[in-house]
Amino acid sequence: MTPAPTPETAEVGAPPPPPSKKPAPTLDSKGPQRYKTLGTWLLFILLLVACFIRIDANILDLFSQGARDNMSRILGEMLRPDWSYASHIWKPMIETVQIAIVGTVIGSVLAVPVALLSATNVIPKKIVTIPVRMVLNLVRTVPDLLFAAIFVAVFGIGAFAGMLALVFFSFGLVAKLTYEAIEAIDPGPLEAMTAVGANKIQLIVFGVIPQALPYFFSYVLYTFEVNVRAAAVLGFVGAGGIGLHLDQQLNSLRYDRASTIILLTLVIVLLIDYASTYLRRKLL
Amino acid sequence: MNQTLPSKTRGPIIRNWLIGAALIVLFIWALSGLHFEGIQEYGAQVMGSIWEGFTHPDWGYVYMPEGEDLLRNLLETLVISILGTFISAFLCIPFAFWASANMSRIRAVSASGKFVLTVIRVFPEIIMAILFIVAVGPGAFAGVLALGVHSIGMLAKLYSETIEAVDEGPREALLACGASKMQVLRFAILPQVIPQFLSYALYRFEINIRSATVLGLVGAGGIGTPLIFALQTRDWSRVGIILLGIVILVIIIDLISGWLRRRII
Numbered sequence: 001m002t003p004a005p006t007p008e009t010a011e012v013g014a015p016p017p018p019p020s021k022k023p024a025p026t027l028d029s030k031g032p033q034r035y036k037t038l039g040t041w042l043l044f045i046l047l048l049v050a051c052f053i054r055i056d057a058n059i060l061d062l063f064s065q066g067a068r069d070n071m072s073r074i075l076g077e078m079l080r081p082d083w084s085y086a087s088h089i090w091k092p093m094i095e096t097v098q099i100a101i102v103g104t105v106i107g108s109v110l111a112v113p114v115a116l117l118s119a120t121n122v123i124p125k126k127i128v129t130i131p132v133r134m135v136l137n138l139v140r141t142v143p144d145l146l147f148a149a150i151f152v153a154v155f156g157i158g159a160f161a162g163m164l165a166l167v168f169f170s171f172g173l174v175a176k177l178t179y180e181a182i183e184a185i186d187p188g189p190l191e192a193m194t195a196v197g198a199n200k201i202q203l204i205v206f207g208v209i210p211q212a213l214p215y216f217f218s219y220v221l222y223t224f225e226v227n228v229r230a231a232a233v234l235g236f237v238g239a240g241g242i243g244l245h246l247d248q249q250l251n252s253l254r255y256d257r258a259s260t261i262i263l264l265t266l267v268i269v270l271l272i273d274y275a276s277t278y279l280r281r282k283l284l
Numbered sequence: 285m286n287q288t289l290p291s292k293t294r295g296p297i298i299r300n301w302l303i304g305a306a307l308i309v310l311f312i313w314a315l316s317g318l319h320f321e322g323i324q325e326y327g328a329q330v331m332g333s334i335w336e337g338f339t340h341p342d343w344g345y346v347y348m349p350e351g352e353d354l355l356r357n358l359l360e361t362l363v364i365s366i367l368g369t370f371i372s373a374f375l376c377i378p379f380a381f382w383a384s385a386n387m388s389r390i391r392a393v394s395a396s397g398k399f400v401l402t403v404i405r406v407f408p409e410i411i412m413a414i415l416f417i418v419a420v421g422p423g424a425f426a427g428v429l430a431l432g433v434h435s436i437g438m439l440a441k442l443y444s445e446t447i448e449a450v451d452e453g454p455r456e457a458l459l460a461c462g463a464s465k466m467q468v469l470r471f472a473i474l475p476q477v478i479p480q481f482l483s484y485a486l487y488r489f490e491i492n493i494r495s496a497t498v499l500g501l502v503g504a505g506g507i508g509t510p511l512i513f514a515l516q517t518r519d520w521s522r523v524g525i526i527l528l529g530i531v532i533l534v535i536i537i538d539l540i541s542g543w544l545r546r547r548i549i
Contacts, residue, residue: 048370051363055424055505062429067419074418094317101314105307141534142527145410145498146511150523153515154330159318233408237501237512240318250414262411269406 077255078262085257086264089245093268096241099159099234100227103166108220110167111175115216118175119182121190122200122208133179139172144230148239159240162231169230170223174216181215182208214283221276221283228272232265337520338527345525352510354529361506362533364424364499365492368431373485376436380443387447397444405437409495413504424505431492431499439488446480447473479548486541486548493537497530 061067116122118132147165155161190207198206235243242265249258346354381387383397413430420426454472463471500508507530514522 047366051367054363055360055367055428061420061425071419074415098314098317101310102318105311105314137535138531141494141531141538143494143498145501146508146527146530149498149501149512149515150527153518153523154334163318229406229408233410236410246411262407266403266406270402273402273406 074255078259080256081260081263082254082256083260085260089242089261089264092235092242092245093264095159096231096243096265097228097268097272099162099166099241100224100231103163103231104170104220104224104227106163107167107170108174108216108223111171111178112216114171114175115178115182116204116208118179119208121183121185121187122204136172136175139168140176142168144169144227145233145237148234149237152238157238157240162234162239162241165234165239166227166230170227173223173226174219177219177222178212178216181219182212185211218280218283221280225269225273225276228269232269333518334520334523337522338524340521341525341528342519342521343525345522346529354507354510354525357500357507357510358529358533360424361496361500361508362493362537364427364504364506365431365489365496367428368435368496369485369489369492371428371432372435372439372488373481375432376440376443379436379440380447383440383444384447386450386452394444398441401437401441401444403437404434405441407434407437409434410498410502413499413502417503422503422505427496427499427504427506430504431495434495435488435492438491439484442484443477443481446477446484450476483545483548486545490538490541493534497534 114132114136118129118136120126120129123129144165147168148162151161151164155164185208189211190203193203193207231241231243232246233243235241235245236247238244242261246258246261246265249255249261379397379401383394383401385391385394388394409430412434413426416426416429420429450473454476455468458468458472496506496508497511498508500506500510501512503509507526511523511526511530514520514526
């Protein structure tokens with residue numbers, strides 16, 4: 001009953017997990033193959049049952065009287081947003097976007113040298129690339145809200161902690177995407193430059209950067225989209241932005257105001273998503 | 285040739301400089317808008333004690349016989365993400381068919397489906413977790429429901445893209461020999477999309493295990509709850525061991541899931 005159960009799903013070869021009751025025999029299904037399929041199914045169902053027992057969840061809880069009352073009350077209040085409150089939240093909303101911008105820019109700038117260091121066609125030494133990539137993987141295992149919670153504990157409540165969290169998060173994401181793009185560039189120009197005696201710096205400036213730059217900008221924009229969404233909830237752990245106000249309104253059970261905040265955040269996020277998608281399409 | 289080159293490229297160069305200047309102005313505006321007065325002046329001291337805690341993790345917390353230890357909380361986190369992924373992999377199938385352009389003749393149907401999915405996707409899971417906590421009380425179940433509903437947005441989008449990319453041949457062949465709609469679905473569409481569906485569900489599982497670690501910050505079960513307590517009490521050695529546990533759990537899950545995905549496709 002430790003993390004062990006997951007490998008059992010390893011046998012999930014072809015059959016789908018939930019939809020059909022039983023894998024129907026196809027023309028080429030042979031005996032042993034079928035037993036394997038059935039075994040996979042049993043293991044998968046056992047795993048799910050074990051999970052449900054472990055968290056002690058009762059699906060019926062969701063449909064109990066209390067839950068239904070709560071749900072309908074919340075939804076009822078949320079469907080009538082308090083628009084007069086909208087004028088109060090423009091400032092934190094702008095702050096949210098600002099946190100996202102600063103976090104994305106600083107994180108992406110820091111990511112450039114690291115991406116170059118971990119691309120094997122720029123630095124062909126495994127001694128350099130493998131440790132750098134390991135650090136990158138470590139950074140990417142920590143979710144942005146965890147970073148935020150830690151930085152709030154270190155630097156106190158406020159936008160600075162949120163910005164730092166996004167710096168780390170964007171750094172991991174942009175560096176990984178960019179080094180993969182760098183490794184996929186056309187090796188022709190690099191070989192030509194090496195042949196005429198270019199040094200490493202010249203190679204990077206005139207060979208790598210012109211090819212990788214559009215991808216880099218595209219990833220920065222993508223990271224910015226992710227960061228705007230992240231910045232909207234950073235406030236829940238005290239790291240500034242609109243989340244702080246949302247948390248307050250939810251705690252004081254003002255669901256009408258919370259709904260205003262959520263709707264406005266959705267609008268901002270969608271607008272930024274569309275603008276960013278448009279720009280990315282023009283870039284590539 | 286040297287003379288013609290600049291005049292050709294001057295336009296884009298000026299444009300690039302303008303874009304660069306605009307970006308710098310944007311950055312300065314954003315930076316000036318943030319108020320950093322909240323920074324604690326004893327940050328260096330805190331950093332020292334954090335380093336102390338991280339280099340001396342609280343190993344005693346890993347396993348405690350009476351309960352509420354690291355392993356049990358990590359297991360709960362894992363269980364939350366397994367169940368959340370399972371529920372969304374189930375629930376998103378109708379959404380995926382709704383949003384795929386080749387499954388309906390009317391364009392508005394799939395367009396509306398895509399819009400609904402976008403809205404679900406941008407609705408943060410933390411907020412969903414808080415709403416479900418109000419409904420079913422704090423604990424792992426609220427986390428499962430939050431992940432299950434939130435993941436629909438991304439999974440159904442990926443699923444619908446897979447459905448849109450299916451080979452039309454088998455479908456037309458079955459229609460030509462008089463198969464019903466359900467038979468077409470069962471024998472022409474599903475066999476083509478299911479490996480990809482499983483692969484995407486596993487990918488989402490990798491994302492969900494990361495989300496499940498933060499759900500506890502708002503009280504929706506998992507490792508986040510002891511972490512936020514340890515952070516609030518400045519118990520850095522415990523924070524250190526919890527972070528170590530999260531990192532190891534995420535790396536193990538990534539490895540297993542990556543291996544499974546390579547086997548499926």
